[in-house]
Amino acid sequence: MLDIRFILNNLDLVRRNTQERCADANVDKVVGLYEQLKIKKMSLETSQQRVNQVAKQFEKADDPTRDQLKEESTILRETIKTLKDEVSILEKEYHHEALRIPNLSAFDVPQGSDEGGNIPVKFFGTPPKFNFKPLDHVELGKKLDIMDFEAAAKITGSKFYFLKNEAVLLEMGLIRYAMEIANRHGFTLMTTPEIVRDDIISASGFTPRGPASQIYSLSEGDLSLIGTSEIAIGGYMANSVVPEEHLPIKIAGVSHCFRTEAGSAGRESKGLYRVHQFSKVELYQFVHPTKSAEAHEEMLAIEEDFYQSLNLPYRVLLMCKSDLGAPAYRKYDIEAWMPFIGDNGGYGEVTSASNCTDFQSRRLNVRFKDKTTGKLSLVHTLNGTAVAVTRTMLAILENNQQADGTVLIPEVLQQYVGIQSIKPKNRKF
């Protein structure tokens, strides 16, 4: 969330930003609620102050005065109770509204009200030319006997999958390889809880339990399935103060990710591209505020190295205002070439890297102690995908297929997967 004082001092800017980012938020309502809350709190504090005064006077008072004081305090207690209730209702509403105001946008974030506003800033590789009719990954999955969507639909519904045989090795290999790279870049490796409390989810800027929510919530209690390990990692550091010299804190988390994909359909939801559950290695950094821009480039560089080493053609997009999501101040996506998209192939998202500045850390309450002044300030947080397994696997399968249906495993991955290629086979189990 944004700092309310910043909002008050920069009303026009925040209003404009909220509008440009097409966010469903009402800045003026937030300000109004804040003012109401402040007034209410002030009168609450006045009553509390009086109770404290009465208690101090009581000891020294004589009996008749004591009776008076008792009576006054009893009345005050009632007032305080009422005021507290009112404050807590207002506070809830205020938070609810304030959380919807998106982060500020970096100066170079493109305008744009849809994905057409995203600007390609870099291209790598060239899309493969096939001298045969390429199969999409769903067809390949069948031919190679490495995926089963029908069986998954039978037990859970659409947008689920079984991975089989070499695809299992490929998933594990991709994770292992991504972790290796993360480790090399100084990230602490983690597996995380995949079920977390709702308040941790909203602190990271996601919305649990709403009609448009991307999050699966458990019906009992206040727990939900994580949509990304970013949520768990953010929570890992919640309510803590880190010494300045410990920054940056770099964590790579691997987890399953669960998404309802509410409201998404269409051609690109085919096969592995848009699924309800997938594995992902996520990079997360807690950094000094002056270092976040630099760290953002580092994140992108790591992601690019990963896809370059797999030799997958991709492009990098600088995301426009409407496509940033609430927490990001600036965001890159990498889109890999996927032959199944459109009629002749297209780019599909495989990673994103966001600089969230202090938007998440304010709510998560992650601060650092300045070495010289001793003051506490909010850290900046960044997150980026190291590998989203299903989409990367999809890209490898489709881009690396041969005329006979054989798929070549990228060389750098072979030691982690344990095989050089996946060949078509006729196997029932």
Place this chain on the structure above:
RNA sequence: GGAGAUGUGGCUGAGUGGUUGAAGGCACCGGUUUCGAAAACCGGCAUGUGGGUAACUGCAUCAGAGGUUCGAAUCCUCUCAUCUCCGCCA
């Protein structure tokens, strides 16, 4: 899942109804001393939030939420977490 114990500031650790926002110690910061360092000594040192140009000051916070009381870190209730024992289990 059952039984018991515990839960105080960055850490440690006092504190069972009234200047306790909280002793002491460690760590940390500043100073004296030293060629420098260590040691010793002196001083400082919780967070959030409101008011005030400022000096300063109000309120809240001793796991969390309620309650009793003129007054709660201290008493009561519930919740959560940790530890120990038992059960179950990968």
